[in-house]
Amino acid sequence: MIRSRWARWLARRIPAATRVQLNQRRIFIMPNRVGAAFSVMQILLLLAAINYENSLAYGLTFLLASVFVVAILHTYRNFTGLILKAGISGAVFVGEQARFRVRLESDGRAHQAVALGWPPASLQMVDVPANGQSECELDMPAQQRGWLRPQRLRVESRFPLGILVAWSWVDLDQAVLVYPRPLAGDLPLASGGSPDEQDEGARATGQGADDYQGLKTYQPGDNRRRLHWKAYSRGQGLLVKDFAALAGRDLWLDLQGVEGDLETRLSLLCYWVLQLDAGQQAYGLRLPGMELAPDYGETHREACLRALALYGLMP
Template sequence: MRLLPRLRDRWLLQRIPPGPSVRLDQRRIFIMPTAIGLAYLVAMLLMLLAAINYQNSLAYALTFLLGSVFVVTILHTWRNLAGLVLQAGGAEAVFLGEHARLRVRLESPTRTYQAVALGWPKSGLQVIDVPPGGTCEVELSLPTERRGWLRPGRLRVESRFPLGILVAWSWVDLQLAALVYPNPQEAELPPTIGALGDEEGARASGRGVDDYQGLRQWQPGDSRRRLHWKAYSRGQGLLVKDFAALAGQEPMLDLDALGGDLESRLSVLCHWVVELSARLQPFSLIIDGQQIGPDQGAEHRAQCLRALALFGSQQERTA
């Protein structure tokens, strides 16, 4: 049973090779009747048998007319995909459990493309019209099931325009990928993971040593305990209490110093990377025998989260 999918994938790889941009042509478009189209053909066959049996000229004329409509529809359905250019538009990194959003651009060199559907069958297809000589960008959503690189594979593009009795489709591989960070899990860090240097800094990760700075907008990974519910009830949105660590304290996050299974430890470190970055607190991350930092800022945050997402995976070498 697994042989057929492998043969299909190998055949598609030769016929439609992967790439960041794909133009649909006659080699890359397939077409066949839909369920409605099959019923349409059966009805025409019955009408033809009735016309032959009764030698009715009007029945002949109607049958041939419907047959001509079917043939013309083949051309128009195929033309509604022919020449369409699809380009990979990138994707933002997300946390495990969130939906990854991958962008695809559709470009029309000359004419209008109507009711073009694209996506993955398990997440549903989105329908869009592409204006002549213009471009459209579609954001496709996929659930995340594990950390690391999410590579959804081949994308289905199809059209049932204009009558729905035929479907033209193609499977294109735009090499879409989205980075999935671990799911932030709130937990206290052990005393051994503290500030670099002295024991006083090592206690910086505990409660009661940070200075209250005010309120800021909620971000993924923020602790629910710090949500300011009064502000939310007044319609000010989700705000969290912001704290800044005392000067000179630079926490060091070490994966090996935590207990529990690997995914739980990565989730805890992910939470603290997000938390310390939100406080603008410099910190270091020790993972896989390497130390990142001490540093702060968006670039340092992204570097640490990427290291957590790809830890223990071969995907980092192929990214």
């Protein structure tokens, strides 16, 4: 209950945004363990000064108290005005480390020894130059498919004396799409078209990976995985292997045609999306309630992987 109330209070005080600038409403400052020991020492010095009526002890006590107050001002000054922006983060597969990019910018003054991260993991420390910016990458394990949305980011600084810590909890509204983990297996194939089109009377047409047509001269944009290095070593120039697709044999990756639990089936389809895309073979994807027509290329691959990552999950 306390944590939920704390989260609601933070959401009101520091709402989620892709750009957050720290100010007096968003900064908290308290003595850390070193600062607490420093305060206890001052109290003991004050008691000793009162007991022995020693002017030097009084002077040292008040001097240290002044240093403590000045440290509060400088710790706050080093932290206030810092701007945090969410960077662009790419998609990953289950089991990989999702990388969240955060950009820190200065509003004029330099910001020293700024640490950020997600406790209990260690925080990453950066310095932000005056009128400049710094960028850091924060890693988080991707353990399940779908959208990975991290908790609030802790940003803190103990500059200059290390006896006080100024911190804030910011939500940069970041998310990384996590694809299923690719799982090798037999091709879960469902052929499109009529039975007559699936017989041996199918003809080669267009670019694909079904029928070997011979060698052709390399052109910019051709798949480099099909380079014929033996011909190149014989001095015949840079050639690539030419394949053609068979008409009437559209490849469909169908979730209903795969056995196993849901995550295993999605992982298998993910593997074959990557394999067919690498071979520039046109393929389609069928999921209950969704169908992506046969195609190939980066846009089609990303659409299929996204559909697999979000299938069956709440929006």
